[in-house]
Amino acid sequence: MLATASTANVDFVRSLGAETVIDYTTTPFEEVVRDVDLVLDAVGGGTLLRSMKLVKRGGTLISIYEQPSVELAERLGIRASMNQTIPNSEHLCKIVQLIDEGHARPTVRRVFALHEAQLAHELCETGHGRGRIVLHIAD
Ligand SMILES: NC(=O)c1ccc[n+]([C@@H]2O[C@H](COP(=O)([O-])OP(=O)(O)OC[C@H]3O[C@@H](n4cnc5c(N)ncnc54)[C@H](OP(=O)(O)O)[C@@H]3O)[C@@H](O)[C@H]2O)c1
Structure with missing residues (x-):
């Protein structure tokens, strides 16, 4: 499992179980990651767009921030959706x-x-x- 975090949180995220932690303030994640099965996006915007391109064909992206582009998902051959939790x-x-x-x-x-x-x-x-x-x- 890979995760992104800023410098101050890299060790913390690793302690939670991520095998590879990319410091997004120093390293564009495209330099480290490609062809992943699943992305969980909590940031949206440009980060979401960049993340969609790293999912392998047939893979999945789920954003908890916004609805990903349906057109881009079709072009890339991936499933992409937004998940919204309404707690009860x-x-x-x-x-x-x-x-x-x-x-x-x-x-x-x-x-x-x-x-x-x-x-x-x-x-x-x-x-x-x-x-x-x-x-x-x-x-
Ligand atoms: N759909 C839903 O049901 C649902 C539920 C809960 C939350 N949300 C939404 O999801 C978002 C995240 O929620 P949260 O509670 O986790 O927020 P949060 O506690 O503010 O955490 C945001 C996280 O995103 C990281 N981050 C910020 N900019 C980044 C970037 N450019 N690249 C990679 N990571 C980046 C931050 O890491 P650093 O601190 O290391 O920068 C931080 O760990 C919010 O917009 C929230 O409203 C949606």
Whole structure:
């Protein structure tokens, strides 16, 4: 499995299990990657377009950011779609169970109190960082 990250997060992403981590601030990923079976895109824009060209014919790209170009996907002979998760209480309870049982280990970046919701949003909108941002609503 390959992953991309900025310099400060390379070791962290490797510790999560990526065999190869490409520092996207110093190395265009096309120099390291080609003909992959599956891309998971969380960035969109130009990064998504570049990523589509690295998927081998018959492979798949899934973006959680935006709908990939259908025309480009057809031309490249790949499947490309956007996946949108709409959480419900059943899903959230299942995630809590996976964490409690030690199957999932979330990394928490920062916890904000409810009255700091604006700060939480501003941090979220930077598009960079390590781990989840938590809004503490109730004990
Ligand atoms: N469709 C859905 O259901 C769904 C669900 C959750 C999130 N999303 C969306 O998916 C996006 C990512 O969510 P997130 O919670 O993971 O955001 P996040 O915590 O802000 O993380 C964004 C990640 O993208 C990396 N990144 C930024 N620019 C990059 C680039 N040019 N090339 C490669 N990596 C780059 C950052 O790495 P560095 O910090 O190392 O720069 C960071 O790890 C957001 O736009 C969010 O709204 C969609």
